[in-house]
């Protein structure tokens with residue numbers, strides 16, 4: 001499996017279920033490839049964990065997906081993209097038996113889109129406490145758009161609301177409105193808001209309800225799909241290593257039956273998950 005010419009599925013990693021929203025966007029854009037989705041549900045949430053722990057857990061997941069033959073792994077998780085991607089790309093990949101395999105994240109493609117959307121150049125970023133504290137979005141935005149102003153805002157209650165199937169409840173309105181009000185109190189000129197967490201699209205109806213009129217939302221599923229399609233066009237040496245049977249396997253570090261049940265909240269199809277162990 002570890003030989004240089006390995007071919008296989010595209011790996012999509014998330015701390016848990018939320019990355020299924022990213023997987024859905026990728027499969028909509030690129031339906032013919034094979035995919036392996038890995039959710040580290042046993043150790044989620046990552047959003048409140050330290051840099052070192054998120055890095056170690058993410059590296060273990062990437063290595064597992066590589067051992068299953070994936071030549072390319074997408075970190076669907078914003079927290080993992082913020083805290084682990086750069087170290088894995090720069091320090092770990094070059095030392096692996098096949099350094100031609102690749103790991104990509106969701107932050108760069110999301111930020112690239114902003115130039116087409118924002119007029120005021122004032123960007124709001126909703127994310128987990130870990131993603132916001134890492135300042136990864138702010139740094140990427142100032143690199144690509146030095147004139148833009150980014151305001152990050154952590155929403156610690158939003159992931160638990162989704163995980164506990166409370167995203168449609170009246171209680172969710174309170175927490176969604178509260179965080180939106182706080183973000184716009186910090187910068188009333190924001191005209192574009194990034195949903196920088198895999199779970200937040202599940203709160204989309206309520207977020208739209210409380211977002212000031214005229215503010216654009218940036219959703220990652222579609223963007224990641226389009227960006228991956230573009231990447232594979234520009235990298236035929238990688239594209240030809242990805243197998244094409246339109247299949248998708250779902251792996252979880254928690255209970256397979258619970259994953260299969262919860263995945264139906266995120267996806268419109270039935271899922272038959274398999275249990276694996278990391279670490």
Ligand code: DGL
Pocket residue numbers: 014015016018019044045046047048076077078079080128131159196197198199
């Ligand atoms: N997947 C995480 C993210 O996109 C959210 C859930 C978590 O905290 O693990 O940041």
